[in-house]
Amino acid sequence: MVTKWKNTIKSIFRFVKAKRKLIKSILFLLLGSAFLYNLVFYRNWHPTEEALFFGVVGISLFGTGLHGALREYLQNKYRNWLPEGEDFYEVWKAKGREQQKSLSVISLILFLLSLWYFSYQMHSYNGMWYANYASGYLMVIFVFVNYIIAQRVITEFMKEKLDSHMLSMAKMNKKRLDEALEMERRSREQVSRSDQLKVDLITNVSHDLKTPLTSMVGYIELMKKEELNDTVRDYVEVISDKAARLKEMVESLFTLAKVSSGNVELKKEQIELNRLMEQVFADMADNMEESGLHFVKQLTKEDTVIIADNLYLYRICQNLMENALKYSAAGTRVFVKTYIEEKENGEKTLNLEFTNTAGYQMDFEKEDIMERFARGDKARTSDGNGLGLAIVSAYASALGGEFDIRIDCDQFKAILTFPVHKLISN
Numbered sequence: 001m002v003t004k005w006k007n008t009i010k011s012i013f014r015f016v017k018a019k020r021k022l023i024k025s026i027l028f029l030l031l032g033s034a035f036l037y038n039l040v041f042y043r044n045w046h047p048t049e050e051a052l053f054f055g056v057v058g059i060s061l062f063g064t065g066l067h068g069a070l071r072e073y074l075q076n077k078y079r080n081w082l083p084e085g086e087d088f089y090e091v092w093k094a095k096g097r098e099q100q101k102s103l104s105v106i107s108l109i110l111f112l113l114s115l116w117y118f119s120y121q122m123h124s125y126n127g128m129w130y131a132n133y134a135s136g137y138l139m140v141i142f143v144f145v146n147y148i149i150a151q152r153v154i155t156e157f158m159k160e161k162l163d164s165h166m167l168s169m170a171k172m173n174k175k176r177l178d179e180a181l182e183m184e185r186r187s188r189e190q191v192s193r194s195d196q197l198k199v200d201l202i203t204n205v206s207h208d209l210k211t212p213l214t215s216m217v218g219y220i221e222l223m224k225k226e227e228l229n230d231t232v233r234d235y236v237e238v239i240s241d242k243a244a245r246l247k248e249m250v251e252s253l254f255t256l257a258k259v260s261s262g263n264v265e266l267k268k269e270q271i272e273l274n275r276l277m278e279q280v281f282a283d284m285a286d287n288m289e290e291s292g293l294h295f296v297k298q299l300t301k302e303d304t305v306i307i308a309d310n311l312y313l314y315r316i317c318q319n320l321m322e323n324a325l326k327y328s329a330a331g332t333r334v335f336v337k338t339y340i341e342e343k344e345n346g347e348k349t350l351n352l353e354f355t356n357t358a359g360y361q362m363d364f365e366k367e368d369i370m371e372r373f374a375r376g377d378k379a380r381t382s383d384g385n386g387l388g389l390a391i392v393s394a395y396a397s398a399l400g401g402e403f404d405i406r407i408d409c410d411q412f413k414a415i416l417t418f419p420v421h422k423l424i425s426n
Contacts, residue, residue: 021068022069025064025068025069025072028061028062028068029061029066029069031061031065032059032060032063032065033058033062035054035055035061036054036059036139038054038058039054039058043121043134043135046134048134055141056138059138059141059146062146066153070150070153070154074099074157078161081095081161092165095158096155096158100151103151107143110143110146114136114140117136118137118139121135122136213246216243217240217243217244217247220236224236266312266399267311268307268308269307270305270306270307271305271308272306273304273305273338274338276310276313276317277297277299277317277336277352279314280314280318281297284318284325287325288325291328292330292331293324293331293332293334293356294331295336296335296336297337298339299336299337299338300339300340302339302340304338308400308401315391315395316391316392316396317352319391319392320352320392321354323389327356327359328356328357328358329410330359332356332357333357334354334355334356335353335354335355335356336352336353336354337351337352337355338351340420347419347420348419349417349418349419349420350420351415351416351417352416353414353415353416354414355412355414356412357412389405389414399418400419401417401418401419402416403416
């Protein structure tokens, strides 16, 4: 029995502690109501000074209690309310308007009652000399004061609750953003590891292929020196040609894997791009003549000195030239142009541009043709291996430049771009 009473007392104390604000507000309401009751029902007993005292104290106590009780009511009513959907702000504003509307209705009723009381008071005294209208005035003031208090409580609560929800949503969005960024980081790491594994695989396979392939080429050259009949010699020539192409492909693949992994050492120096192109033209003059294509040089008169690796830049220009030789329509013209271009933001770039007419249907996007082993000539009637433009793109990136492709009907345009800030004036 004693234990039961102790538990009951503890429960009462816990309840009082948890609801202390509400209990405090109710006590203020009761005290204020007591003063106002004394003011109204004993109005004929109080002179004006006493009526003002009971009225001011009653209004103050009741207003204090109303402030706390109304706030507790709103907190309990919307304790579990959570924003849902993108229109939660409009929904919350609608709830605020609903509370304001209820307050306005209640206040209007109380205001009409206070006017009725004041009117009743006037008719009761009917002009008597001892008439005291202080309680009537005070009841009207009581309604206005408590209306203002209640309106302020509702407005502040709605704003605080909205700010709290906005802060919670901001924290939630930040958490989600952090989680998304973490997932993206992990995804990038996985992709990076996957790409690295691919590069390592290609590098290792290419390296392993080079040794036996070199031996094969060597033995083929020895076979050419032997006395062979015409048929066997033709076979050996075909094998030699295919082995040479295979060796070239393996070397290109090995080089591409090496550049893609970033495992390259650049020997940067001043290079005159126009002079380098003239060297490429001279070195490939025989191939250009045999192709039947007409090459048109449009090299700028402006300074084209650039800081780059001579070997890699030469390989880029060579690959672009070979690409034009392999895939241009017979008898067409190939335009090779260098020029300085000024961008909209005021920056200048040095560009090398190859434009040719394709000898096949270009039914692909530029992103596709720059992939490894991708070929615009899907019928594979040419000698390409699909690595040329991929190597150009990788080399250009390694040298700090950019490589782009533009396709317009049968016109194929390959553009190499370097920022002018990499140039050194003479």
